[in-house]
Amino acid sequence: MTTSAKKSKPSWMQTLRAVTRPKVAIMLALGFSSGLPFMLVGNTLGFWLREAGITLATIGFLSWVGLAYSLKFLWAPLIDKVNAPILGKMLGRRRGWMVVSQVLIAGALIGMSIVKPEGGLMLFTGLAALAAFASATQDIVVDAWRIEVSDASEDMALLSSAYQLGYRASLLVTDALILIVAASVGWAVSYSVMGALMAVGLVATFLAVEPGRNLAAQVTEHKWSARAVFDAVAGPFIAFFKQHGSKALLILAAVSLYRLSDFMMGPMANPFYADIGITKETVGAVRGSVGLIASVVGIAAGGLSAVRFGFITTLLVGAVIGPASNLGFSLLAIVGPSNEVFTTAMIIDNFASGFAGTALVGYMSSLTTFGYTATQYALLSSFYALLGKVLKGFSGVMVQNFSEGRTLMEGYALFFISTALVGIPALLLCILLVRSYKSVGTTAAVN
Numbered sequence: 001m002t003t004s005a006k007k008s009k010p011s012w013m014q015t016l017r018a019v020t021r022p023k024v025a026i027m028l029a030l031g032f033s034s035g036l037p038f039m040l041v042g043n044t045l046g047f048w049l050r051e052a053g054i055t056l057a058t059i060g061f062l063s064w065v066g067l068a069y070s071l072k073f074l075w076a077p078l079i080d081k082v083n084a085p086i087l088g089k090m091l092g093r094r095r096g097w098m099v100v101s102q103v104l105i106a107g108a109l110i111g112m113s114i115v116k117p118e119g120g121l122m123l124f125t126g127l128a129a130l131a132a133f134a135s136a137t138q139d140i141v142v143d144a145w146r147i148e149v150s151d152a153s154e155d156m157a158l159l160s161s162a163y164q165l166g167y168r169a170s171l172l173v174t175d176a177l178i179l180i181v182a183a184s185v186g187w188a189v190s191y192s193v194m195g196a197l198m199a200v201g202l203v204a205t206f207l208a209v210e211p212g213r214n215l216a217a218q219v220t221e222h223k224w225s226a227r228a229v230f231d232a233v234a235g236p237f238i239a240f241f242k243q244h245g246s247k248a249l250l251i252l253a254a255v256s257l258y259r260l261s262d263f264m265m266g267p268m269a270n271p272f273y274a275d276i277g278i279t280k281e282t283v284g285a286v287r288g289s290v291g292l293i294a295s296v297v298g299i300a301a302g303g304l305s306a307v308r309f310g311f312i313t314t315l316l317v318g319a320v321i322g323p324a325s326n327l328g329f330s331l332l333a334i335v336g337p338s339n340e341v342f343t344t345a346m347i348i349d350n351f352a353s354g355f356a357g358t359a360l361v362g363y364m365s366s367l368t369t370f371g372y373t374a375t376q377y378a379l380l381s382s383f384y385a386l387l388g389k390v391l392k393g394f395s396g397v398m399v400q401n402f403s404e405g406r407t408l409m410e411g412y413a414l415f416f417i418s419t420a421l422v423g424i425p426a427l428l429l430c431i432l433l434v435r436s437y438k439s440v441g442t443t444a445a446v447n
Contacts, residue, residue, distance in 0.1 A: 031166025033201025037135035047270035060396030070386035092210030104134035109195035148211035161303025176287030179280035257426035261323035263388025298354025311363040318356030323423025325352035333413035
């Protein structure tokens with residue numbers, strides 16, 4: 001997906017006109033569908049569990065249902081090479097799996113609304129795990145579709161930005177608006193509504209066109225010989241290391257640490273708001289107003305920066321502002337439930353997350369090889385999330401340990417500071433990446 005040829009940069013007007021393409025609108029909707037379950041089995045779920053009286057340590061451990069997102073590379077080869085039952089022949093490989101995963105997500109979310117934590121925490125957690133598994137599967141095929149329909153690096157940057165915008169819009173719904181709704185009608189009804197909103201993804205899937213390269217790959221019936229199985233499982237990884245050579249390990253290390261700060265902080269954000277005394281309505285209102293604006297501006301800035309200055313430069317900037325934004329929540333823990341400080345912290349955090357997220361998605365997309373798109377991107381996105389998903393399970397224990405001999409808010413403040421500091425290794429690795437690309441000459445990934 002990278003090239004050594006240096007292309008002329010598009011003008012700002014050309015960049016803005018490209019946003020009106022139909023596939024960009026479809027990508028926006030698919031990004032919404034991909035992001036919808038993420039908070040519902042993660043941070044938002046933590047708010048529901050905390051209000052149900054679940055301990056911080058348990059909430060942290062239950063966040064491990066999100067490990068499905070980090071382990072998706074295990075079944076990505078199957079998704080890459082095999083059609084979905086029945087629907088695969090009707091809709092194509094990518095769209096067939098999209099529909100299957102979207103239906104499973106909707107069913108699991110509605111099931112959670114029926115069972116509720118009080119109805120049996122084990123069954124409730126099982127449904128959350130099913131939603132996470134189906135969501136991770138949806139991510140595999142949506143990411144593959146996005147990469148395979150991209151015509152050039154600029155096109156990929158725009159689609160990555162559209163994906164992030166749709167994703168962030170869904171986070172607005174599931175991390176902000178749902179709090180306002182839940183305050184009025186309860187968590188159960190809110191989760192039922194979220195399940196119904198998966199219809200957005202279904203509509204986008206039916207409107208989408210199966211990628212031409214993928215259609216060509218399906219003309220020949222796949223025969224599962226030993227060699228074919230080896231190619232499906234090992235081929236993507238061999239091709240990745242062959243393509244990137246000595247930089248492959250550096251790339252994987254940088255990707256695996258890039259969003260570690262956000263992952264570590266995530267499970268404790270909503271319990272923190274509940275413990276400090278900020279109401280669901282306030283959190284939802286701030287996230288849905290200035291928080292939304294900051295996210296959109298951050299995503300747009302990240303996408304335009306990637307088009308104009310390249311993925312690597314944008315990645316480096318994101319590695320600085322992403323972790324640093326967590327310090328605002330330490331200040332909030334120290335000063336108390338101040339709406340002004342909370343609003344400021346949310347603006348900074350949402351802008352930084354939008355920018356860094358777009359930078360990472362665009363960069364990872366530029367690294368894949370056609371023929372192995374789904375599996376290679378799943379490998380990269382799994383590395384990006386695996387360490388963070390594992391470590392965030394201990395976030396509740398960390399807050400409790402930091403609070404020993406101190407107040408709970410002092411414990412939270414130290415926790416947020418520690419999450420900012422864990423971003424330093426990722427920044428150093430990004431600097432090494434910049435130097436490694438410059439040492440081999442100008443590439444599209446740099447520019």
